[in-house]
Amino acid sequence: MQAEISGTEEAIWTAEGTKKRQAVQGMFAEIAPSYDRINSLISLSLHHRWRRFAVSTLQLSEGMSALDVCCGTGDFMIPLRMAVGKSGHVFGVDFCLPMLQVAQTKNQESISLGDACSLPIGSNQFDAVSVGWGIRNVPDIDQAHREAYRVLKPGGRFASLDMARPRNTILRFCSELICLKLVPKLGALFGKATAYTYLPKSTLRFLTREQLSASMESAGFENVRHKDLLLGNICIHYAQKPGGRLS
Numbered sequence: 001m002q003a004e005i006s007g008t009e010e011a012i013w014t015a016e017g018t019k020k021r022q023a024v025q026g027m028f029a030e031i032a033p034s035y036d037r038i039n040s041l042i043s044l045s046l047h048h049r050w051r052r053f054a055v056s057t058l059q060l061s062e063g064m065s066a067l068d069v070c071c072g073t074g075d076f077m078i079p080l081r082m083a084v085g086k087s088g089h090v091f092g093v094d095f096c097l098p099m100l101q102v103a104q105t106k107n108q109e110s111i112s113l114g115d116a117c118s119l120p121i122g123s124n125q126f127d128a129v130s131v132g133w134g135i136r137n138v139p140d141i142d143q144a145h146r147e148a149y150r151v152l153k154p155g156g157r158f159a160s161l162d163m164a165r166p167r168n169t170i171l172r173f174c175s176e177l178i179c180l181k182l183v184p185k186l187g188a189l190f191g192k193a194t195a196y197t198y199l200p201k202s203t204l205r206f207l208t209r210e211q212l213s214a215s216m217e218s219a220g221f222e223n224v225r226h227k228d229l230l231l232g233n234i235c236i237h238y239a240q241k242p243g244g245r246l247s
């Protein structure tokens with residue numbers, strides 16, 4: 001069941017636990033029909049390229065299996081499918097039904113309702129786990145990293161793409177001006193001003209690159225790395241579960 005977003009984005013900031021989860025679910029339910037169009041507009045369609053880059057860090061090959069957590073409308077599953085080929089397996093999980101319904105219209109893959117902090121999946125199942133712009137929204141990032149680690153096979157790889165704050169002060173000032181002023185206006189064109197006010201602001205409250213790396217390391221990942229994209233406005237974190245890669 002999806003919760004309604006209640007009034008302002010303040011409802012999402014102030015809620016905790018289950019209420020926070022429902023507020024985020026409700027927000028994504030509301031923007032699901034226009035999510036892809038607004039995403040392409042805001043990113044000038046570069047989001048496809050960033051996902052392909054993230055998938056390249058997973059070092060997938062024909063016949064392997066990949067899980068996309070917080071799969072939303074399913075755009076990450078497309079390059080994952082290309083990487084694992086027809087004999088591979090791609091699975092998507094998200095907790096927002098309207099987002100999954102859009103994903104179903106463009107993917108032949110297995111898709112399931114589920115929470116990133118409590119994945120409905122057994123341990124040691126996948127060669128790779130990806131998350132695109134999802135970690136920022138989960139109520140417990142450490143737990144989401146532990147879950148990604150748990151479902152990976154030994155040697156499996158993890159990649160998470162998300163927003164970041166440029167390190168350079170001038171770049172940061174300019175990009176935050178654009179994100180905080182322009183993005184809500186673009187969202188408003190589609191009648192989604194609340195969500196597109198919350199989403200850029202959530203980047204300001206998000207963990208730093210170093211904090212995210214530390215969270216991944218404490219979940220058990222090794223070789224944790226990150227790489228900035230779009231002048232540091234996007235950052236991909238990637239890592240490996242220790243052990244030999246089995247497929």
Ligand SMILES: C[S@@+](CC[C@H](N)C(=O)[O-])C[C@H]1O[C@@H](n2cnc3c(N)ncnc32)[C@H](O)[C@@H]1O
Nearest residue numbers: 028070071072094095096099115116132133134
């Ligand atoms: C910004 S969208 C990103 C969608 C997709 N990964 C992409 O690359 O476009 C974030 C998605 O994360 C999902 N999400 C947020 N918190 C979640 C959680 N705790 N468990 C599962 N999905 C979650 C939302 O429902 C939404 O579909």
